[in-house]
Amino acid sequence: MAGVALAALRSDEHTGSLDPRSTTPYGSKALSRLLADRGVHTKVLTRSTALPRQVAPDSTLLVPFPNSLTEQERKGLREATRHSGRTVLLAPNPEATAALLPGIRALARTPVQPTPPDCDFPAARRAGDADLGGYGYTTDTDRNESCYLRNGHATLLRVDPSNSDENTSGGDTVLLGAPDPLHNRNLDKNGNASLTLQLLGSHSQLLWYLPADAAPTDDQERGFFDLLPRGWSWAVAQLAVAALLAALWRARRLGPLVTEHLPVAVPAAEATEGRSRLYRKANDRGHAADALRAASRSQLAPLVGVPRTQAHVPEALLPALTDRATSQPPPGPDGPSLDETTLRRLLFGPPPPNDTALLHLADRLDRLEQHYISPGSLPHH
Template sequence: MTTEATLPATSASPTARQVWTRTRGIALALVLLLAGAVAIALLRSDARHGELDPRSADPGGSRAVAELLADRGVDTRVVTTLDEAAAATGEDTTLLVAVPDLLTRSQQKRLHKAFADSGNRTVLVAPGSPSVERLAPGVTAAPATSLDAALAPDCSLPAARRAGTAETGGRRYTTTHLGADACYPSQRLATLLRLPADQGNGDTVVLGAPAILLNDRLDEQGNASLALQLLGSRPHLVWYLPSLSDASATADDERGFFDLLPSGWLWGTFQLFFAAALAAMWRARRLGPLVPEKLPVAIRASETAEGRARLYRKADARDRAADALRSTTRTRLAPLVGVPVTQAQTPEALLPALSSHLHGDGQDLHALLFGPPPSDDAALVALADRLDALEREVRRP
């Protein structure tokens, strides 16, 4: 009397706990990265709220200088579109462009054309290159210095001499205009340029830093005096705050794909490629031929069988599964009925020996061992049961 031992079921699929243990580090890193991105976005949005806006009382706003100008009879009008800025130009108007670099190339050309013949004063706040070259032809921007640098005027411009030291340290400029006033030099380059009026055109002031216009910097040095003189020379002030939502930003925009990329993108891409190559070389454990190694663990046969069965089921390969079951059964039955193993896969050699041993119907044996693949999973399970029953019957004494 024998008792069949039942092996515990094994599964190659990881449990939910194992999946969580393996992926919790990656999930935590993604959560921290997302939280950091949200925090940075909120901080940046708060920091830029009302920046250079004459209606804002925030530290980065410019309401204080607008109020001082109003006390001196200068009215301030805020515009956010290019059409409004172009329509507001006039001989008794000062046009201030808060962030010229936000304008597209076509907007800059159109704005320059609009105020070139207006006779007004134009003040450009910290324009970069090539923005300043389009808005003030003949002026070239140099790399910026400290934004909080207080500098002496060192020029003959009356407004600068009366204001004295002011915090204009920022972007620096050079010009080819012979009659230009180059004030507040930093490393021998001007941080404030005034291009004189020419043939009825108004003058242009290029300011290297916005510090003299900010609420929290207006009372430092001669900032207030310089700001009031630059912006209060005419009774009307148009304060242009460029907006990305301006419809003219997308009209006739000549910028291509590479113009939209930040400067230095090519060098940055090369650095990333070089770093990836170094990482690949670091991860390559050997550069010579492969060396066979012993497996650290032995895999149980039941796990291998179950894993292959899962692959067959995922691929819906009942034909291959049935061929594997029948081939293995024929190989095991051949020695039991006196047929060489080399002829186990031949029906002419195996079936007569099986029929004589079992005294059964040869057609049923042929369909069982060499028949067509099952049509569904239930037929495959039935085939496996019949093959198992046949092998037990042959092995029976």
């Protein structure tokens, strides 16, 4: 409900690209404000049928998305340019250029970057370097002015009205290879503001032709983060702070261990069986063998005079077992050999490769323990 209410309250906001009413980074409200301060009235036109009635010799016509226009809209635009004081086309592609200005060719795009004017066009010379690139344009006549050259092609081309029989009563036409100088985020960089103010502020009225369904085409696509609404970064930051506070609130408190009584008593046999089932389920023969060997070492150490704290140290346990074995009779034909190498492999060796080897290890450890326990101390089985 809160989202619906906010959407309703903000439904009249304009956030489109190159919209003179938009304050987003890709909008053009900053440019519209600067033009208004200089006495230029900006009027947004959304229908092609309104062009013939609004266009006049004292007006400038700006077309932000010429590539998105239909054939009918392009026909109306060609008719309107005959009576306009100046027409500015932003980044027309080869198809749109051929349809609107037959004598001009659009070439491959180049990256947008600060570019010197390299021409005698007064607006370009006064502006200096500007962020231009995008499409390059070529012309067969020297009367057209080619500025901001990239790879030898103009990214700003001023078409003289005398070069076209159709535009003898109209003003000039300016093609910009990229719309970047008009964006809010770029207006204060290099000579972008000076260039755009001179191109669009030469007449008292600016007609901003922005059809309702106009949108950037594939050659004017923006990145994913550019399409996210304003304030998303603040929302992410607030969520991160909230998550951090929740983690601190619910985190374990550090402190001394607290003993507590178990709710039930578990017999040792059941605990051992449950642990062995876990080892078997995980196919963890290594830990199972370690548990068997550790139990055998703990059992054998007191029998040969080694403290339990040294039971798991090979240098302390193995010599004592070997010395004791020399005074004992052999363990029998099926028992393990009692030399130090065999004892080390048996009590401190690698994990068994399979279940059969694990069972064999358990049997050998059991026989080894029985060998060191006197027959009188053996428990009754």
